[in-house]
Structure formats: C-alpha cells, structure tokens
Amino acid sequence: MTPHATVSRLDLGYFVRPADEVGGPLPRVEPVLAYLVRRPEGLLLFDTGIGAADPETEAHYRPVRRPLAGALAAVGVAVDDVSVVVNCHLHFDHCGGNPLFAGRPILVQATELATARAGDYTFPELVDFAGVSYREVDGEAEIWPGVRVVPTPGHTAGHQSLVVREPDGTVVLAGQAHDFASQFGSDELARRAGRDGVAAPLPDYRPWVDRLLEFDPRRVVFAHDGAVWEPSGS
Numbered sequence: 001m002t003p004h005a006t007v008s009r010l011d012l013g014y015f016v017r018p019a020d021e022v023g024g025p026l027p028r029v030e031p032v033l034a035y036l037v038r039r040p041e042g043l044l045l046f047d048t049g050i051g052a053a054d055p056e057t058e059a060h061y062r063p064v065r066r067p068l069a070g071a072l073a074a075v076g077v078a079v080d081d082v083s084v085v086v087n088c089h090l091h092f093d094h095c096g097g098n099p100l101f102a103g104r105p106i107l108v109q110a111t112e113l114a115t116a117r118a119g120d121y122t123f124p125e126l127v128d129f130a131g132v133s134y135r136e137v138d139g140e141a142e143i144w145p146g147v148r149v150v151p152t153p154g155h156t157a158g159h160q161s162l163v164v165r166e167p168d169g170t171v172v173l174a175g176q177a178h179d180f181a182s183q184f185g186s187d188e189l190a191r192r193a194g195r196d197g198v199a200a201p202l203p204d205y206r207p208w209v210d211r212l213l214e215f216d217p218r219r220v221v222f223a224h225d226g227a228v229w230e231p232s233g234s
Contacts, residue, residue, distance in 0.1 A: 004039075004040065004167060005037060005038065005039050005146065005147070005164050005165060005166050005167075006037075006038045006166065007035055007036070007037050007038075007164055007166065007171050007173070007221075008035065008036045008038070008075045009033055009034075009035055009221065010033065010034040010035065010036060010049075010068075010071040010072065010074075010075070011031065011032075011033065011066055011071060012032045012033065012034050012047075012048075012049035012050060012065065012066050012068060012071055012096075012097075013031075013032050013049065013050055013063060013064045013065040013066040014029055014030060014031050014032060014063070014064055015029070015030060015032065015050065015061040015062060015063040015064070015093060016028070016029050016030075016061060016062040016063075017029075017030055017061070018060065018061075030179075030224040030225075031224060031225070031226055032049055032050055032063075032093050032094075032223065032224065033047075033221075033222070033223050033224070033225075033226070034046060034047040034048060034049060034068075034071070034223075035047070035162075035173050035221065036072070036075060036077060036082075037147065037162075037164055037173075039144055039147065041083070041144045042082075042083030042084065043077060043081055043082050043083050043084075044082075044083065044084050044085075044086060044143070044144075044147065044162075045072075045082045045084070045085050045086070045101075046085075046086050046087075046088070046162050046173045046175070047086075047087060047088055047094045047095070047175065047223060048068055048085060048087070048094070048095055048096055048097030048098050048100070048101070049065065049066070049068050049071075049093070049094075049096045049097045050063045050065045050092065050093045050096045051092040051093070051095060051096025051097070051098075051123060051126040052092075052096070052123070052125075052126075053092055053123060054123070057092070061093075063093070065096075068096075068097040068100065069100075079100050079101075082101065082104065083104065084104060084105045084106075084107065084143070085098065085101050085104065085105070085106045085107070086106075086107045086108075086143070086149060086160075086162055087106065087107070087108050087112075088152075088159055088160055088161065088162075088173075088174075088175025088176060088177070088223060089108075089112050089155065089156045089158060089159045089160070089175065089176065090108065090112055090113070090115075090116040090121070090122050090126070090127055090156075090158075091121075091122055091156070091176075092122050092123050092126055094175070094176070094223065095122070095126050095127070096126060098126055098127075098129070098132070099125070099126065099129040099132075102129065102130060102131025102132060102133075103131045103133055104133060105133055105134075105135045106132065106133065106134050106135065107134075107135045107137055107141075107143065107149060108134060108135075108136065108137065108158070108160075109136070109137050109138070109139075109149075109151060109158035109159075109160050110136040110137065110138050110158070111138075111157050111158035112156060112157070112158025112159070112160070113127075113134060113136055113158070114158075115156065115157060115158055137149055137160070139151055140211075146164065146165035147162070147163070147164050147165070148162070148163050149161070149162055149163075150162075150163055150208065150211055150212060151208065152174065152175070152177035152206070152208045152212070153208070154177060154206055155176045155177065159175065159176065159177060160175070161173060161174045161175055161177050161212065162175075163212070163215050163217075166218075168218060169216070169217070169218030169219075170215045170216060170217045170218060170219075171217060171218065171219045171220070171221065172212055172215065172217045172219070172220040172221070173221055174212075174220050174221065174222050174223075175222070175223045176222070176223045176224060177206075177208075177222075178222060178225075179222070179224055179225065180222065180224075180225045180227065181220065181221075181222055181225050181227035181228060181229040182227070184209075184220055184222075184229045185229050186203070186205075187205035187206055187209045188205075188209065188213065188229075190202055190203045190204070190205040191205050191209055191210065191213070217229075217231070218230065218231070
C-alpha cells in the first residue's frame, strides 16, 4: 500500500514575460509556483522560487518575489523542516531558494546540472554554493515509494517532473514541462486521437506524455500556470 501523501501549492511570486517572448502585442504576467509534498518519510519541496538576478535580468522580467520561508510558514512548515529538494530544472526562477538548503539533498537530472555548470544558463551562485549536496539522477528514479522523478525534456534538455501517489489518485508536478495546463491537455488529446485511429494529419505531442499518462494522473499541476489539468469525467 502506498503511504499517505499530500501536496500543497506555494505561491512564490510572479514575473512579467516580455511580449516578444509570448508572441503577442502585450507582455504576460506568470506566477511562480512550487509544491510541498508531505510524506511519512519527510517533506519534499519541488522548486524553490525566484533567485537573485543581475540588473539586466531584473529589468527584463521585473520579478516580484514572495519569500520562500513565508510561503512555507503559511502551510505550517519551516525551511529547516524540509528533507529533500527536487528542481524541475535550474533556471533562476526555479532554483532561487536552493542556497537555503545547504547540506540537504537536491535532486536534479545529471544532464541539467552539467548544462547549468557549463555557463550562460543560470546564475552560478544559485547552483554551486557552500554546503550544496546534489543527488544526480540519470533518467527515471523512485525517491520514496510512490514518489518518482520522470524526465520531461523540452523546455530544457534536463527537465524533470515529479509523480506522487495520493489517497485519491496520482498528481503530477509538471514544472515547466508545459507552460500551461491547456498545452498538456492539447497533447493528451492529440495522443488520444492517434490511438482512436483518427486519420492523419494530427499534431505531434511530446513523447514523454505517454509515460506520464501511464500513471493515470488525477491532476497535473504546473510551475507557471495556476490552472490544473484533470482527465475528462474526473
């Protein structure tokens, strides 16, 4: 029997994505969301918020940060209570709070860590800081019974999502595997159409969607979208 687990969403602020990045005439404001997984084995934090950036990046994205300690306190948890951190990837808006967790394991795909350390990718002080303790993962891996990381490359080559069994089914913490829940829904429908034998042409979808749907998720949640994907009829 899978141990009991609960997942809480943490609001860690937002940033403004410029119009030229969103393909429209106006910029778009996007949330920065992390997730706390409570398990008998401990507390797992998926992503840690927006880190300090250089003046150019600050001006480009105009981030507004909510301190991680405050967001955790709002759900009854202190920074020191967190047992393990998982980053979907190491861009500065996902790993900004990592330096608070010196000495605790931080799980990241080996490909992602190598890319981050190669330069011109993120801010080095958010990646390699005093006391950092990475647990590098190469592909899919179980962290605790019923909790596993699954590679979901696309936004970055080393992007990963987290699959968590809950009492009412499975939740997928998809990070930035898709920017929006609607994009995941479009991929799920494209997959369904292909399996139903709908004639070509059909849109392509990301191949790891097959793997995530094998877990029969009841919910899929995202890092930059407050919407939640749920299967039809749920």
